[in-house]
Amino acid sequence: MAIKILTEHINVPGIETFDVYRQKGGYTAVEKAIKTMTPEAVVEEAKKSGIRGRGGAGFPMGMKWGFLAKPDGVPRYLVCNADESEPGTFKDHHLMKSIPHLLIEGMIISSFALGANKSFIYVRGELMYVIRILEKAIEEAKAKGFLGKNILGSGYDLELIVQSGGGAYICGEETALLESLEGKRGNPRNKPPFPAVKGLYQSPTVVNNVESIANMPWVINNGGEAYAAIGIGRSAGTKLISASGHIEKPGVYEIELGVSVEEFINSDEYCGGVRKGHHLKALVAGGSSVPILPAHLIMKTANGEDRLMSYESLSDGGFATGTMLGSGGFIVFDETACIVRNTWNFARFYHHESCGQCSPCREGTGWMEKVLHRIEHGHGSMHDIDLLVDISKKIEGNTICPLGDAAAWPVASAIRHFREEFVWHITNPKEASLPGAVYQGAMELV
Amino acid sequence: MEEIKSQLVKITFDGIEVEVEPGTTIMQAARKIAEADESQAALVPPAMCYYKPLPTSGGKCRACLVRVAQGSAKDPRPMPKLVPSCITQVQEGMVVENTTNQAVLDTRKSIVEFLLINHPLDCPICDQAGECHLQDFAFEHGSVKTRYEEDRRTFDKIDIGPHVQLHMTRCILCYRCVYTADQITDQRVHGVMNRGDASEISTYIEKAIDNDFSGNVIDVCPVGALTDKTYRFKNRVWFTKPEDAHRDCEKCCGKVTLWYRGEEVIRVTARKNTWGEVNDFICNTCRFDKKKTSDWTLEGPTKVKRSSVISANKYRADLVKKPDFALKLAATQFKNIDDSRPYVTDEDTIRHQSIENNDKANHRSLLSKNN
Numbered sequence: 001m002a003i004k005i006l007t008e009h010i011n012v013p014g015i016e017t018f019d020v021y022r023q024k025g026g027y028t029a030v031e032k033a034i035k036t037m038t039p040e041a042v043v044e045e046a047k048k049s050g051i052r053g054r055g056g057a058g059f060p061m062g063m064k065w066g067f068l069a070k071p072d073g074v075p076r077y078l079v080c081n082a083d084e085s086e087p088g089t090f091k092d093h094h095l096m097k098s099i100p101h102l103l104i105e106g107m108i109i110s111s112f113a114l115g116a117n118k119s120f121i122y123v124r125g126e127l128m129y130v131i132r133i134l135e136k137a138i139e140e141a142k143a144k145g146f147l148g149k150n151i152l153g154s155g156y157d158l159e160l161i162v163q164s165g166g167g168a169y170i171c172g173e174e175t176a177l178l179e180s181l182e183g184k185r186g187n188p189r190n191k192p193p194f195p196a197v198k199g200l201y202q203s204p205t206v207v208n209n210v211e212s213i214a215n216m217p218w219v220i221n222n223g224g225e226a227y228a229a230i231g232i233g234r235s236a237g238t239k240l241i242s243a244s245g246h247i248e249k250p251g252v253y254e255i256e257l258g259v260s261v262e263e264f265i266n267s268d269e270y271c272g273g274v275r276k277g278h279h280l281k282a283l284v285a286g287g288s289s290v291p292i293l294p295a296h297l298i299m300k301t302a303n304g305e306d307r308l309m310s311y312e313s314l315s316d317g318g319f320a321t322g323t324m325l326g327s328g329g330f331i332v333f334d335e336t337a338c339i340v341r342n343t344w345n346f347a348r349f350y351h352h353e354s355c356g357q358c359s360p361c362r363e364g365t366g367w368m369e370k371v372l373h374r375i376e377h378g379h380g381s382m383h384d385i386d387l388l389v390d391i392s393k394k395i396e397g398n399t400i401c402p403l404g405d406a407a408a409w410p411v412a413s414a415i416r417h418f419r420e421e422f423v424w425h426i427t428n429p430k431e432a433s434l435p436g437a438v439y440q441g442a443m444e445l446v
Numbered sequence: 447m448e449e450i451k452s453q454l455v456k457i458t459f460d461g462i463e464v465e466v467e468p469g470t471t472i473m474q475a476a477r478k479i480a481e482a483d484e485s486q487a488a489l490v491p492p493a494m495c496y497y498k499p500l501p502t503s504g505g506k507c508r509a510c511l512v513r514v515a516q517g518s519a520k521d522p523r524p525m526p527k528l529v530p531s532c533i534t535q536v537q538e539g540m541v542v543e544n545t546t547n548q549a550v551l552d553t554r555k556s557i558v559e560f561l562l563i564n565h566p567l568d569c570p571i572c573d574q575a576g577e578c579h580l581q582d583f584a585f586e587h588g589s590v591k592t593r594y595e596e597d598r599r600t601f602d603k604i605d606i607g608p609h610v611q612l613h614m615t616r617c618i619l620c621y622r623c624v625y626t627a628d629q630i631t632d633q634r635v636h637g638v639m640n641r642g643d644a645s646e647i648s649t650y651i652e653k654a655i656d657n658d659f660s661g662n663v664i665d666v667c668p669v670g671a672l673t674d675k676t677y678r679f680k681n682r683v684w685f686t687k688p689e690d691a692h693r694d695c696e697k698c699c700g701k702v703t704l705w706y707r708g709e710e711v712i713r714v715t716a717r718k719n720t721w722g723e724v725n726d727f728i729c730n731t732c733r734f735d736k737k738k739t740s741d742w743t744l745e746g747p748t749k750v751k752r753s754s755v756i757s758a759n760k761y762r763a764d765l766v767k768k769p770d771f772a773l774k775l776a777a778t779q780f781k782n783i784d785d786s787r788p789y790v791t792d793e794d795t796i797r798h799q800s801i802e803n804n805d806k807a808n809h810r811s812l813l814s815k816n817n
Contacts, residue, residue: 168641185638190505190533356619356638356645358506363560366643370596387593394556397527398508 002269003230005218005238006211007254010098016133018140021101027146029217033109034154037220042113046216048224050236055081055172055209056287056327057402058311067196068114069204077205078111078119079181080213083165083172085124087288087349088329091240092210094252096123097130100137104160106213108146109220111158114206118159121210122177125167134162169353173401174207175199176355187357188401209327211240232258235310239325241270245332248272261285261307261314262299265332278334282418285314286326288346289406291413292339293323319413338438339421343414344372350407361404364395368411375422378429385422389415457540460489472531472542473510474498477721490721491544492554492583494561494668495620496532498723503625504532507618509557509583513550516541528553551587558588561618564599564643565669567592572616574670576683576755579722580618599643606636607655609675609734610664614646617671623647623663630727631659647671658697661733665716665724676734677705677713684755688748690717693741697729703748704739711737720751 014020021027033042047062068076080103084092096103103121111119123131138160141147149157163181165171171180175189178200199205215237219227228236235257244250247265249272255264264270265280274280283293301307302321307314315322333342351369356362368391374380392408399405415422421439425432432439454465459476466475473491480487491512496504504510511528519539528550531542544550562584569575601614619638624647627634635656636649649655655663664674686705693700705713714733716724736742750757 170641190530351642354642356640356642357621358508359557359560359618360508362619362643362645363563367560367563367594367596374596394553394560398511398553398557400505 002254002256002259003238004254005227005230006095006099006102006214006240007252010095015099016097016101016137018101018137018144021099022144025221026101026217027105027141027144029220030105030108030146031152033112033220034152034156039113039115042109042220045219045224046113049215049219049227050224050234051212051215051219051227052235052311053209054211054215054239054327056086056289056324058325061208061212064196064208065110065114065206067194068206069197070115071204074203075118075201076114076116077200077203078107078114078116079174079177079200079205079207080107080119080121080210081172081174081177081207082121082123082127082130082210083169083177084210084327085126085169085172085353086327086329087346088242088244088284088331089287089327090242090244091252091328093124093127093130094242095210095214095240096127097133100134101141102214102217103134103210104137104141104147106216107160108141108151108158109216110206110208110213111160112156116206117157118161120181120200121160121162122171122181123162123164124172125165128164131162131164138162168355169349170355170401170403173403176401177207178205187355188403190400230256232308232310233312235312235325239309239328241309241328241330243271243330243332245330246275246278246334246337247332248275255309257308257310259309260299261309264309264330265298271330271332274332274334278336280332281335281337282333282339284323284329284331284333284410286324287329288331288349289402289409290324290326291319291322291409292343292417293413294417297321297417319409320416323413335440336436336438338376339414339418340372340376340425340432343411344369344376346410347372347407350403354403354407358400358404360395361399361407364391364404365407367391368407372411375425376433378425378433380422380426380429382423382426384426385415385419388412455536455538455540457536457538457542459542460544460546462486462489466536468536470536472512472514472529472534472536472540475536476531476542476544481720489545491531492579492587493532493721494579494583494618495622497622497625497666498721499725499727500622500625500629500666503620503622505530507557507561507620509554509561509587511550511553511557513543513547514540515543515547554587555589558584559593562588562592563594565618566598566600566615572670573673573678574616574667578670579668601646604648605654605675606649607660609661609730610655611673611675611678612647613671613673614648615671616669617647618669619645619647620668622666622668623672626662626666626727627655627660630662631657633657658729658731659727661730662716662724662727665718665727668722674713674733676737680712681707684758686712686756688750688756690745690748691742692745693732693736693743695729695732698732699726699728700732701726702728702732702742704742704744709739711739711742717748 009015009024043065046065051061052058053061082092107119147158147160168186170176171186173188174195176186180186195205195207231237238254238256241253241255253270266273280295283298299307301316311325314325347369351365354361354365371384371388375384388411392412395404396408424439431437455468456465457475462479464475464479476490480490491510494507494509510531512531513528514525516522517525518537569581604612606612624637635653638645639648640646663672686707689704691702691704701717703715703717704711716728718724
């Protein structure tokens, strides 16, 4: 049985209540941290654990905490990014609704480590019922003395505030999230200055993903080194993967980083294989924004090594033959999926969610969507394919925030790996524009 | 003196060394080069959203992206991405490539393309033509072809307040007018609504903009999206003559530019510098109500850049009595014109070339979509 850090008790009845969570060993990490450790020691444990940001970028969390500026007389903030809205990613939602106290315990430890007396959980606006669950859990923790003034008699105060987002994907970008939290329009800020120097209300701020923070209780209880021992190489610990698409058992799975992709897809413990009678065609490994992989690059890397579920192995080969672990939105496609239609769908999403602040993203995402729509509906021409590649290149890297890159990568990679499918759509417009039409040409299936 | 000099930061911009105060942006350093030597004006990165009098503006349009080949003397690594020169501060020993780097120029070309895909290409009927930053930007950095075949986004014209009309179709979402309202008026009632390419400048439920400094949004608008209702479509800007003038105003500095058609003041604007930025913001009384020469103390003709169409010396053309011989001369010269020379408009030339090149997309879009 693989090790479970986050989901060990997730199916215990009543785990969302304080008492049951406490019975299962909850809040011991808060006691240990606040009573026996200094904030610096907690940061040190986070650094030793080697845990990397679980929101998508994979930046080491301890290092991020180390960058936090600490000027005198200026408050510091911790903000938990629970604005999970990437198509294909639903792990934080599952964690928060099932075991809210895990996140709250992590927030207390992390806030203590960073010296923040006011911390925020910014929850996606659509998840109103999760906000109620979290608020109820906060009330319970406050009543038991784990939150509020003078926590456990240590003199440390912490107020935890749950804030609802307004329903915009862009507010999951950390600086847009901060703007939104301040009550402004959720436009990403230009960086530098980074949030660690000037974040929420122009004060030093750390923004972390739900899953990253929820790992902290285990790290404190068992030590950073024990956490680093799990996983493979620089991909330490476990990761929640939201598996969806054409598989037998879609759902949220906690894996030890380093499990092979083949095992993850085919094992009954996880996805249970591609749905019966069908073949694997393509994979989006880390949420809609990462490059799509064709069948022959899923199980093995371009060098013929086994592809593992880890930051390094998935990105092996760069964007030419690799992808990214991203936020862990694992979408599997079988041979009934039309890549052009799927790419158009992703492009439509990014067009709809671009904030409209900087020109390449505002205009480019809409343009790509229109061209893809044309190809999918049988009005494309051959030069449209190169046009799409060119637009995606001109967006990538030239925008304020990574949404531009996220919009460009799926389009560029779909054309890189499935060009013949685009060509088929253009040369067979009548056939291709029929509902459910899928290219049946010489593609490799596994 | 020695001490002050040592505090300055030295950077290399397109191979030219310049010393500037610490905290200066790359854009300002480039402008300093051009101000010292006018022949270097082409080096300066274009600015569509950045506006120096409005702090915190900039970084949005990405027109001024440059490459930093060397971050600083201490850390000589290049910056991984192109950076917006308008908000990136200089470091000692920084090496910046702008017109010397092909990637920068290619990106700039694509920014023009992005800005124009949802902007109508109807300069001949736009009120801003001749003093439009986007027109200049596209002329200098853009391509004559368009690859965009779809419909453009359009909006209805809206009156926002008694003096200002908004034509959102022309807006490039530079946010300058939002910053203006934020920073120089008491209360901002307009902002950006919606997202992505559906974003629009709007007042909340079309609430009128009504305060003494609202007219400045017209001056800061780089395109013809926000226009002066008292001047709109009265004249082409190159037929008017700008004169600097001032008056004692209790609300603002009172230093303006009067735009004359003949003896009549048809428009009042704030004075702008070489980079098209206003020197001082002016109030609505000066802008909209004082339209007689007797209201003002004249200072003399406004200095206009030689490259500007305004300086084409055509103003008052309709009023200056033309000597007869000019017409006769024109008539005789006309006969000498070589008839074999193709006498076509620019658009015809492009169309003709594109047919020759068998460039169907461009040909089609010029014929049908050029709205």
